[in-house]
Amino acid sequence: MAASARLLHWRAWPERWRAASAAVLCRADFQRWAARFPLTRAIARRRALALFDLCAGFVYSQVLFACAEAGLLERLAPGPRELGALARDLEVDRDGLLTLLRAAQSLGLVRWDAGTGHVSLAGRGAEILGNPGLLPMIRHHALLYADLAQPLALLRARRAPTQLQAFWAYAGSAEPRALGAQGIGPYSELMTVSQGLVAAQVCEAYPFGRHRVLMDLGGGEGAFAAAVAQRFPGLEVWCVDLPAVARRAAQRLGALAPRARALARDITGEPLPAGADAITLLRVLHDHDDAAVERLLRGAHAALSPGGTLVIAEPMAARGRDLRVAHAYFGMYLLAMGSGRPRSPAEIAGLLRRAGFVAVTQRRTSLPLLVRIVTARKPATRRGPPGASRLQM
Numbered sequence: 001m002a003a004s005a006r007l008l009h010w011r012a013w014p015e016r017w018r019a020a021s022a023a024v025l026c027r028a029d030f031q032r033w034a035a036r037f038p039l040t041r042a043i044a045r046r047r048a049l050a051l052f053d054l055c056a057g058f059v060y061s062q063v064l065f066a067c068a069e070a071g072l073l074e075r076l077a078p079g080p081r082e083l084g085a086l087a088r089d090l091e092v093d094r095d096g097l098l099t100l101l102r103a104a105q106s107l108g109l110v111r112w113d114a115g116t117g118h119v120s121l122a123g124r125g126a127e128i129l130g131n132p133g134l135l136p137m138i139r140h141h142a143l144l145y146a147d148l149a150q151p152l153a154l155l156r157a158r159r160a161p162t163q164l165q166a167f168w169a170y171a172g173s174a175e176p177r178a179l180g181a182q183g184i185g186p187y188s189e190l191m192t193v194s195q196g197l198v199a200a201q202v203c204e205a206y207p208f209g210r211h212r213v214l215m216d217l218g219g220g221e222g223a224f225a226a227a228v229a230q231r232f233p234g235l236e237v238w239c240v241d242l243p244a245v246a247r248r249a250a251q252r253l254g255a256l257a258p259r260a261r262a263l264a265r266d267i268t269g270e271p272l273p274a275g276a277d278a279i280t281l282l283r284v285l286h287d288h289d290d291a292a293v294e295r296l297l298r299g300a301h302a303a304l305s306p307g308g309t310l311v312i313a314e315p316m317a318a319r320g321r322d323l324r325v326a327h328a329y330f331g332m333y334l335l336a337m338g339s340g341r342p343r344s345p346a347e348i349a350g351l352l353r354r355a356g357f358v359a360v361t362q363r364r365t366s367l368p369l370l371v372r373i374v375t376a377r378k379p380a381t382r383r384g385p386p387g388a389s390r391l392q393m
């Protein structure tokens, strides 16, 4: 056998192995045997439960959604409540509430004590309350569930209008600059309440104190700009977003003026103001298709001072269990939203290099599930940034 044929032969082994094990796993008699055999019993049970969780995931999510919609967790925050009083508050009968409570208890959200008749918060419910952005996120999932009700239809009719696309009004908009206060209000509020955790991760992972001017692109209502300006008192911060969003940011950042300011730009279509030696893109790239991301990165490169740093922070498609967050959750979410896709750090690095950035580096965060960070530098040259406009207020 020729050497190349031998190589092909060996390369085919993992695929053959996967096909052979799939053929065994789908045999009902093997599954029954594995569930009984002492050495495989525990594995078989774990796998059966994982499979059940996969089938039941939507129902679990609806239990969580019902708790969020009823404000159940907030009602339990001050302390345990008596079942009857809770049922009256929620306007459901005791039996209905008990069904929800038992379901929520099995998912670790609440604790129902039949002895005392009291309901209290359980660990997972308390964790949700500890993240102020989570309950609004869970509530807005009603839009996602509606869009995913017919997933094949969604895949076939890509770019058809959806509820999520209406919510994220810039997604698929031919003229995002023209969006008014009503179009941008609901998503801007959601982004602001969920920004705290992201800001903390980004500020811990990257030393912004070494910079003079930071430009936050797609910075929303300025929650990150305000947080970073407060944390690094020597830093000047510009928050750039669509006009209607920038107006909201201007209000928030007014107290920090003139060190913090809001600027209105279409970041995927207009030249960006020059003069910043750091640029951030938080939860922005994954919203946009590749062509728009390429324009955005070229614009950021043009605007950034030579030697300056670009910081990208968002959930990324990396290895291991987090992949389900990127591909199963964000992949389907962004499909429903009608633009963008989750990208791996390597894909982002490729896009950055094509835009002219160097020294692309991944930084550690303590919650990679939520935020991964990639930084890159614009090479230091004596030439001015081509194509960047001067900062105009």
Ligand SMILES: C[S@@+](CC[C@H](N)C(=O)[O-])C[C@H]1O[C@@H](n2cnc3c(N)ncnc32)[C@H](O)[C@@H]1O
Binding pocket: 170, 176, 184, 188, 191, 192, 195, 198, 217, 218, 219, 220, 221, 240, 241, 242, 245, 265, 266, 267, 268, 269, 281, 282, 283, 284, 287
């Ligand atoms: C998912 S939100 C993230 C906001 C903020 N960075 C955060 O993490 O909370 C995306 C932001 O990008 C802005 N955006 C989307 N397309 C834009 C465009 N073409 N020009 C300027 N801003 C845009 C949106 O208005 C929104 O504020």
